[in-house]
Amino acid sequence: MAPVAPRSGDAVFANIERVNAELFTLTYGAIVRQLLTDLEEVEEVNKQLDQMGYNIGIRLIDEFLAKSNISRCVDFKETAEVIAKVGFKMFLGVSASVTNWEADGTCCSLVLEDNPLVDFVELPDTCQGLYYCNILSGVIRGALEMVSMKTEVTWVRDMLRGDDAYELRVKLLKQVPEEYPYKDDE
Amino acid sequence: MGKREVVESCMDNLMIEMVSAYCNQFYATKPELAARRIEAIGYHVGHQLSERYTMEHPRFSDHLEAIKFICKDFWSELFKKQIDNLKTNHRGTFVLQDNRFRWLTRMSISPTNTDLSQDSSITTIENKALQATSMYLYFPCGIIRGALSNLGIACAVSADMSNHPACSFVVRVKA
Amino acid sequence: MQFFGGSEISPAPSAPTGSGNNAHMMYIFNRNGVCLLYREWNRPLRTLNAQQDHKLMFGLLFSLKSFTAKMDPTSVEKGNLGVPQLPGQGCSFHSFRTNTYKLSFMESPSGIKIILVTHPKTGDLQEPLKYVYNLYVEYVVKNPLYVPGTPIRCDLFNTALDQYARSLA
Numbered sequence: 233m234a235p236v237a238p239r240s241g242d243a244v245f246a247n248i249e250r251v252n253a254e255l256f257t258l259t260y261g262a263i264v265r266q267l268l269t270d271l272e273e274v275e276e277v278n279k280q281l282d283q284m285g286y287n288i289g290i291r292l293i294d295e296f297l298a299k300s301n302i303s304r305c306v307d308f309k310e311t312a313e314v315i316a317k318v319g320f321k322m323f324l325g326v327s328a329s330v331t332n333w334e335a336d337g338t339c340c341s342l343v344l345e346d347n348p349l350v351d352f353v354e355l356p357d358t359c360q361g362l363y364y365c366n367i368l369s370g371v372i373r374g375a376l377e378m379v380s381m382k383t384e385v386t387w388v389r390d391m392l393r394g395d396d397a398y399e400l401r402v403k404l405l406k407q408v409p410e411e412y413p414y415k416d417d418e
Numbered sequence: 419m420g421k422r423e424v425v426e427s428c429m430d431n432l433m434i435e436m437v438s439a440y441c442n443q444f445y446a447t448k449p450e451l452a453a454r455r456i457e458a459i460g461y462h463v464g465h466q467l468s469e470r471y472t473m474e475h476p477r478f479s480d481h482l483e484a485i486k487f488i489c490k491d492f493w494s495e496l497f498k499k500q501i502d503n504l505k506t507n508h509r510g511t512f513v514l515q516d517n518r519f520r521w522l523t524r525m526s527i528s529p530t531n532t533d534l535s536q537d538s539s540i541t542t543i544e545n546k547a548l549q550a551t552s553m554y555l556y557f558p559c560g561i562i563r564g565a566l567s568n569l570g571i572a573c574a575v576s577a578d579m580s581n582h583p584a585c586s587f588v589v590r591v592k593a
Numbered sequence: 594m595q596f597f598g599g600s601e602i603s604p605a606p607s608a609p610t611g612s613g614n615n616a617h618m619m620y621i622f623n624r625n626g627v628c629l630l631y632r633e634w635n636r637p638l639r640t641l642n643a644q645q646d647h648k649l650m651f652g653l654l655f656s657l658k659s660f661t662a663k664m665d666p667t668s669v670e671k672g673n674l675g676v677p678q679l680p681g682q683g684c685s686f687h688s689f690r691t692n693t694y695k696l697s698f699m700e701s702p703s704g705i706k707i708i709l710v711t712h713p714k715t716g717d718l719q720e721p722l723k724y725v726y727n728l729y730v731e732y733v734v735k736n737p738l739y740v741p742g743t744p745i746r747c748d749l750f751n752t753a754l755d756q757y758a759r760s761l762a
């Protein structure tokens with residue numbers, strides 16, 4: 233049976249069904265490409281990728297929690313570390329670092345130096361303004377919302393745009409407590 | 419460098435969102451257009467993968483050789499197993515059967531629910547599930563068509579999932 | 594924690610069979626109070642309609658969580674009774690026992706609540722509940738045909754769950 237302590241991202245990654253990353257990367261690329269054709273506006277594609285990521289995040293969170301054996305995510309700082317160290321490692325096999333904390337502890341950066349989504353990708357000039365990896369920011373936003381944290385996630389650096397790393401800025405807007413869902417007189 | 423891998427659910431979730439975006443959002447009332455887009459995405463993926471996996475491979479002498487490559491090497495790269503059964507009528511039609519097709523194994527729905535007392539609604543749900551499942555299958559059909567097209571074979575590919583979770587892909591080579 | 598524990602009051606239930614007839618029923622709720630699943634294996638007495646029953650169960654857990662956190666002697670941050678908490682905030686209760694049944698509970702940080710009602714003599718069920726959470730992930734969350742937040746209708750999940758419930762001693 234499962235050990236009680238939270239598992240490391242490496243341990244989970246090693247013990248979970250994995251697939252060829254080429255298939256994943258090329259599928260993502262083909263989806264982005266098709267969306268660019270169908271939606272025409274780059275801004276619309278960014279939005280669509282973010283929405284798809286969000287939908288993935290709200291499902292992925294349970295797999296993440298169940299497999300990593302994490303039983304609480306209340307503190308934003310701890311949660312950010314867990315996403316970077318366990319989450320990225322567990323799903324994509326790469327780890328991120330958490331930096332640039334704001335003094336009040338509500339905003340930080342996740343920095344990725346290696347990113348399987350962009351293997352074999354070169355953006356043509358016609359894709360100016362495209363956040364190719366926007367699905368990732370959606371995933372993080374969706375997953376955090378399921379653990380009661382409303383966040384805003386934006387790209388600060390993007391290697392496809394010539395930066396030296398991928399950097400996501402994650403800002404905690406508010407923590408939403410669980411409400412009693414029924415009215416008293418029902 | 420070893421082959422890079424990601425966790426299976428990354429791929430599963432990507433497919434769920436791709437199908438959902440095209441079927442429920444963009445072409446909610448035009449399933450045939452949604453199907454065409456999903457197939458096109460698959461085609462692109464298959465074409466590129468086949469390109470990569472045949473780089474050091476000698477040219478295939480005939481259609482059967484190319485199809486065998488899809489059944490063995492190509493399928494193994496994607497699903498870590500080979501196609502279980504290959505049949506052909508020797509006139510350009512090939513049936514590739516995977517006895518436990520990975521992308522179907524998690525699909526399940528049970529109509530027997532207490533809040534569904536009417537038979538008609540059960541049928542609707544079953545039909546919907548069937549329709550949704552077939553939408554997912556346009557993706558691997560596209561992959562196979564793309565892979566073969568890269569090997570110089572123009573064909574049409576359809577899928578039959580009547581023995582779920584087994585799945586048969588029917589390849590008809592264009593004369 | 595254990596309520597009303599200690600001396601058994603009649604009517605005493607029959608001893609646990611050991612052969613796997615100890616699970617009475619299971620509920621799974623999401624963070625919005627939607628009953629995603631109700632599964633029953635052995636429930637001779639039923640007095641409420643399904644909706645009332647689910648609502649009552651959710652209300653019981655909601656209040657109990659709030660009370661247990663309020664009474665926690667080890668924590669300074671308690672908040673006010675009835676003021677909503679974040680899932681996973683404060684202490685969490687695992688089970689209570691009456692003379693006729695035991696209720697075991699787990700909640701994920703994403704607010705998925707799994708409740709298993711069993712024979713009162715059943716042992717600790719935290720690990721089995723986590724196992725059920727894993728089943729939920731594998732068969733429900735990863736089922737492409739499942740729409741998040743809706744009642745679960747997955748054959749594979751129900752079969753796996755029934756099988757597992759029978760194996761509980």
